[in-house]
Amino acid sequence: MNLSRLAGDAVQYLFVGIAAFLSVFPFAWMVISSTNTSIDILGGKATFGQAFAANVGNFFAQVDAPLVFWNSAKVAVMATVLTIAISSLAGYGFEMFRSKTRDRVYSMVLLTLMVPFAALMIPLFMMMAKSGLIDTHIAIVLPGIASAFIIFYFRQSTKAFPVELRDAAKVDGLKEWQIFLYIYVPVMRSTYAAAIIIVFMASWNNYLWPLIVLQSNETKTITLVVSSLASAYNPDFGVVMIGTILATLPTLFIFFVMQRQFVQGMLGSVK
Amino acid sequence: MTIARANGLKRSYDLNGWLFIGPSVALIAIYLVYPIFRSLYLSFYAGKGMMMKFAGFGNVVRLWHDPVFLSALTNTVVFFVVQVPIMITLALMLASVLNNDRLKFIGLFRTAIFLPCVTSLVAYSVLFKSMFSADGVVNASLLAVGLIGTPIGWLTEPFWAKVLVILSITWRWTGYNMIFYLAAMQNIDRSVYEAARIDGVPAWARFARLTVPMLKPVILFTTITSTIGTLQLFDEVYNLTEGKGGPSDSTLTLSLYIYNLTFRYMPSFGYAATVSYVIVIMVALLSFLQFYAARDRS
Structure with a gap:
């Protein structure tokens, strides 16, 4: 009995052990490869080398790194602030001011969740071209500000917001926008934290839409730069590795600092 | 509560409701609802670049x-x-x-x-x-x-x-x-x-x-x-x-x-x-x- 249990445990450890190793290996590969030359990387060398400084030097020679990083950060921060502000207003509004018409509007908003981006990108591109917004950062951000997912997330969370707080604030003579700003937002800060992480990460990692809209080197974000470095005719993978590290570090940092909110945000859709 | 006051409250409730959801609804209409119908419309047109002609179900056949x-x-x-x-x-x-x-x-x-x-x-x-x-x-x-x-x-x-x-x-x-x-x-x-x-x-x-x-x-x-x-x-x-x-x-x-x-x-x-x-x-x-x-x- 005890022996079979021990064997069972061993199998389970082996299973999750292999899964954990395979999950982490590409990260280790990224770090190790950043110290190797492109030839060594493509030759499968999995030990640290001496090319780190050269790779970093080449990366900074080929890429205006501060500008690219700044572009990514600018887009992600703009997207996060605007999306959270506008979409949380709506999530709160749909729940607090219910009416038949608005519930119907809400169902339609939810319906847009299933619209694939591929079916939007052509008209969106034409719209942006017409308004002269091609190659601007605002064009990246605009279509995502009203996010059905974030609206849904906030509406679901608002169900747990104590109505007494709102009633008390009303008796005190606060206006609706004051209640939202001074009572709702602070009370719901953990919901906000999770939503901020989702939107920031999605925006930082966004690829297809920026690929379409951003066309000059002055506006490109880090994901675009990594992608174009790696798809060059004869890519220097040492340089590519420096790029992937820079692209991954912020999200990795957020993950480790705010793991709880991170996971809560991901689960938000089913709770 | 008088009827007039009740009506006033109802109106402010409604107004607030629309004010809170308005920006999102407008943006979704512009950047989601319009493009998805625009795509449908485009799918009936054929041609390269801006030179497009009505093609009916020609694209589906293609x-x-x-x-x-x-x-x-x-x-x-x-x-x-x-x-x-x-x-x-x-x-x-x-x-x-x-x-x-x-x-x-x-x-x-x-x-x-x-x-x-x-x-x-x-x-x-x-x-x-x-x-x-x-x-x-x-x-x-x-x-x-x-x-x-x-x-x-x-x-x-x-x-x-x-x-x-x-x-x-x-x-x-x-x-x-x-x-x-x-x-x-x-x-x-x-x-x-x-x-x-x-x-x-x-x-x-x-x-x-x-x-x-x-x-x-x-x-x-x-x-x-x-x-x-x-x-x-x-x-x-x-x-x-x-x-x-x-x-x-x-x-x-x-x-x-x-x-x-x-x-x-x-x-x-x-x-x-x-x-x-x-x-x-x-x-x-x-x-x-x-x-x-x-x-x-x-």
């Missing part, structure tokens, strides 16, 4: 005679039919092992397996491209342990390129799905498992007869969302194959084909919009299935 479209459609279907079940099964198995309190270092394993979700699709695709090169670390390892005799052409042979795409997506999303199952498992009463164990039900049977049925709603949800995600596959194939979907269109997906039709060659907006509606229809069918199944439950 779809069935377009070998590139047909292989993009086949590839996309193969990707989700093969990949989603593999990933869901793996994620379920991992979750049920990690739900076992007796094991040590569970938090560490969970974090490690979840870690791939943190990377951008572009970054991990690029990493995989370097790992799966002809003489790369994966082939070298497989050769070293004797699993293969000659290097596999992951990026050069059509079959293996498909396998690589499936491996990549599985790496990126298994941990993500696992988290959903782990969360759902926390809500399952442990005494059910204890009772089954005391009755001598073996572990695999507890998994198949208890865990899976109780998680059915979550499994359904993750299956549908994963399928919808795979239907829209783009970043990975674009970055693994320099945007070509090669070798010989073996990894071309519908989204990549739409992108190529629109932005790589002289744009065929109308035809590309028609292809995009193939995705719309497939996603709509799947979402309908999900709503239907969810309603069935409650």
